Amino acid sequence: MDVSVVGGGIVGLMSAYFLSEEADVTLYDPDPGSYSVHAAGLIEPYRFDKINTTSMLAKMVKYMRRGVTEVRQVNKLWLRELLLSLNKEPPPDAWNIMREMAEFSLKFYKEMASERNDFGYREDGLLELYTSKEQLEQGAKEERSSPFRPKHEIVDVPGFAGGIFFPELSRIETEKFVRRILHELEFRKVRIIKKRASLDLQKGKVDGKESDVIVVSNGIWMNQIFPMPLTAFKGYGYWIQGESKIDKAFVTVDEGVAVSPLSDHVKVTGGFSADFSDNWRGDFVLEKVSNFVKINKIIEKSMGFRPCSPDGFPILGRKGKIVIATGACRLGWSYGPAMGLHSTELALGKAKNHPYLSRLVERYITIPS
Numbered sequence: 001m002d003v004s005v006v007g008g009g010i011v012g013l014m015s016a017y018f019l020s021e022e023a024d025v026t027l028y029d030p031d032p033g034s035y036s037v038h039a040a041g042l043i044e045p046y047r048f049d050k051i052n053t054t055s056m057l058a059k060m061v062k063y064m065r066r067g068v069t070e071v072r073q074v075n076k077l078w079l080r081e082l083l084l085s086l087n088k089e090p091p092p093d094a095w096n097i098m099r100e101m102a103e104f105s106l107k108f109y110k111e112m113a114s115e116r117n118d119f120g121y122r123e124d125g126l127l128e129l130y131t132s133k134e135q136l137e138q139g140a141k142e143e144r145s146s147p148f149r150p151k152h153e154i155v156d157v158p159g160f161a162g163g164i165f166f167p168e169l170s171r172i173e174t175e176k177f178v179r180r181i182l183h184e185l186e187f188r189k190v191r192i193i194k195k196r197a198s199l200d201l202q203k204g205k206v207d208g209k210e211s212d213v214i215v216v217s218n219g220i221w222m223n224q225i226f227p228m229p230l231t232a233f234k235g236y237g238y239w240i241q242g243e244s245k246i247d248k249a250f251v252t253v254d255e256g257v258a259v260s261p262l263s264d265h266v267k268v269t270g271g272f273s274a275d276f277s278d279n280w281r282g283d284f285v286l287e288k289v290s291n292f293v294k295i296n297k298i299i300e301k302s303m304g305f306r307p308c309s310p311d312g313f314p315i316l317g318r319k320g321k322i323v324i325a326t327g328a329c330r331l332g333w334s335y336g337p338a339m340g341l342h343s344t345e346l347a348l349g350k351a352k353n354h355p356y357l358s359r360l361v362e363r364y365i366t367i368p369s
């Protein structure tokens with residue numbers, strides 16, 4: 001079987017990885033991984049937030065007041081779907097598949113690291129930091145009722161009202177993981193074509209080449225091919241030479257900034273703006289961590305987009321010979337391996353569309369006959 005994968009962010013790379021076990025794979029991306037590496041690399045699938053809730057909208061308004069979020073461009077289909085589904089609960093089987101996908105992804109990174117830990121894999125948990133007791137109690141209450149039932153404990157943190165520590169979560173160094181997967185793809189004879197591909201839906205061809213199946217995993221650029229309820233929340237990543245005052249990975253709940261202290265640098269990420277543009281507006285991120293991170297030098301910086309579905313659940317489904325894999329929003333790395341596996345099973349005909357995860361594919365993807 002011949003499969004083309006359009007888009008080589010973390011989701012497309014993982015799709016190509018699993019597909020290459022059974023298919024001839026061609027992956028198209030001008031610079032694979034370049035729009036995914038900015039991420040903090042926290043493998044935190046249990047910190048999933050449903051987006052289509054009034055409490056998430058209230059959180060966004062709070063972020064706007066703190067200068068973390070700006071609303072510049074919003075996909076109208078996304079907004080419409082979000083409002084139509086506001087505060088609606090997904091069916092129980094949606095949570096079941098998310099739990100399975102979370103477990104699979106956590107296990108996948110662990111197994112890759114046990115073969116060879118060349119991507120800074122660590123299993124030292126994640127700390128969520130709160131500045132008010134009230135919010136900490138609310139956060140703890142939400143964790144107790146979370147469908148994921150994550151292990152967590154309330155801890156004291158000097159200078160904060162407290163923290164919630166998740167001991168089971170892991171983290172990685174994103175750019176090293178991309179390098180590792182690109183090596184694996186090379187070894188498995190995946191053809192990597194470094195260009196932006198064009199899709200001829202009528203003929204089912206990618207850049208003039210016919211394939212049995214086409215996996216479309218090009219993140220927010222999906223909207224250039226299929227008008228979908230998918231919007232972008234842009235953010236920024238910094239590789240810092242310096243020191244973090246907290247030796248664990250942490251996220252500040254008030255501002256959504258993440259810090260991951262690594263062997264030879266500190267990764268700092270932040271920003272959650274509704275914005276599809278490539279403009280850099282990330283300078284505020286380092287200000288937000290100036291109390292926790294001593295910055296000697298900025299080694300590198302980059303930006304990327306969280307491709308968000310209206311509720312934050314991945315959009316995964318097949319229509320004709322097109323498989324769509326996107327939408328995991330702020331948890332693309334955390335669900336990437338499981339999304340890659342699921343899109344592979346759909347492409348190879350080994351799995352059927354999951355009713356909830358594929359519903360937007362069924363509704364929005366029209367293939368010309």
Ligand SMILES: Cc1cc2nc3c(=O)[nH]c(=O)nc-3n(C[C@H](O)[C@H](O)[C@H](O)COP(=O)(O)OP(=O)(O)OC[C@H]3O[C@@H](n4cnc5c(N)ncnc54)[C@H](O)[C@@H]3O)c2cc1C
Binds near residue numbers: 010334
């Ligand atoms: C600041 C920040 C921090 C984050 N931290 C974390 C974290 O700690 N943990 C976590 O789980 N997630 C995190 N995320 C979320 C995660 O980074 C995203 O969910 C993830 O990058 C999305 O991956 P993707 O493969 O779907 O899309 P992308 O990474 O956007 O990749 C899409 C790719 O498709 C390519 N492309 C587009 N059009 C075409 C075309 N026509 N032909 C070929 N190629 C094409 C693009 O060049 C790009 O490389 C973070 C996000 C941000 C913004």
